[in-house]
Amino acid sequence: MEHRRVVITGIGTVAPGAKNSEEFLELLKEGRSGIKFSAEQEEYGFECQVAGKAESGIDLNDPILKYHEVQLGNDFIQLACTAALEAWKSAGLDIPEPDSEVDYRTGVVIGGITPGTDVIVDKIAPLIKRKKVRRLGSQIVPNVMPSGASAYLSSIFAAGAYSYSLNSACSTGTDSIINGAASIWLGFADRMIVGASEHYSPYNLAGFDSMRLMNKQWNHEPERASRPLSNTAHGFVPGSGAGILILEAHDVAIARGAKIYGEIIGSAVNCGAQRGGGTMTYPNKDGVIRALNTALGYSQLTPSDIDYINGHLSGTVADVLEISNWRDVLKLGPGKFPPINSTKALIGHCLGAAGALEFNAMVLQVENNFVHQALNTEDIHPEIEGMIGREAVPMQRLDKEINIAAKASFGFGDVNSVIIYKKWKENA
């Protein structure tokens, strides 16, 4: 089916150790970790006591933000607003006046997994138990609804095509990008504000710690704790932040002379339905392979066209399986397998926002011609090394031109998401 092309014209980032995309690019270039010791996790008795905590640095006295009452939003909302404002400005777009006309051709889909837990635990539950329901006030609902960030952004940017949230566990960010792209492909919108936000909250992390899914063995060395692809990875390290993109129909972006970063040339989503070895927490290999093949098929590429892979790779036992899936699909072994890394090594696993932040990392690497260091892989897992070779997992930053890059995310519920991205070149 012929459909409109979808390009990326704006990017906004708030990540652990980076308040904007410029700082994020520096972090990626340096292969610097944003992971630190977490006093809260120590106080609450977590096994894992390290985390990547993003700080928005948002100026709540900004007249636009004040008008839209962003100060009343929780961290999930404020992180999303910060990244979205950066993305919108980087796309060369003006922020609409509060009384402007609604733009029914621009939409919003911002994902989030559990944005309201702090509000539920700290405000709703104590007041209800004291029979003080009337004292909850007006800000409870917007701060617990997963579409809260989308609601704020549609207000700020007068975006009326649609405004909703999407949730698919750790695939949320990637799925939000795909959903926005699909809306443009299908003609529902000309421009989409897409991505995801994840605020730091021990309440959201406790369940993972209880499942022994978070790394407890590097509390004394936080920067070495997030170890995707390593033989000594013993679980993920939690992160937080927001990654937001402006997607536009190719013809709309060209007509207004926008700077174009790149194009989404293929994507796939599916669910292994917890069959064939898949469970709530572990993937059905067949589902993953179908998703990877489908995305490659849509993009009309051959495996050797892929210059770089940004993996899901969270530092759990699933890393080996993920590499074997990529290898089985690409049918490329040591010496041929493209460079692969996991941005989680630098910023942790930002859960709902992971796919969006890692996609931003991919866009920045493609734009600036490098593959960031696969931090903490000095002891690469031997099975991974055997499958794809040491050289595919760069110990140091690899400076090279990237034209085609692939991003995958996987999540609880046996869900899979893949995007194939192509660097923008004039007349290409």
Next chain:
Amino acid sequence: MDRSEVNEKVLSILKKYTRKDDVWETASGDSKILEDLQINSARLVDIMLDLEDEFDIEIDDETMDSIMTIDNAVDAIHAKMKNQ
């Protein structure tokens, strides 16, 4: 507490909820909270909670519904405080 003190405290609470600073340039006791100060109607419940805390009173729904202007709020609070 005299009426002018009540008025000052009411204004400081309302200022937390106005979205544009310039609405105060023309504000007076007759200014309507929603129309003239352009406060989001959902914030009325938050304003009433703040007033209850500030003046240690309880504002019932009937009183809340009767408050349209800044002066309405000041008068209602002043009356409740005198009756306590």
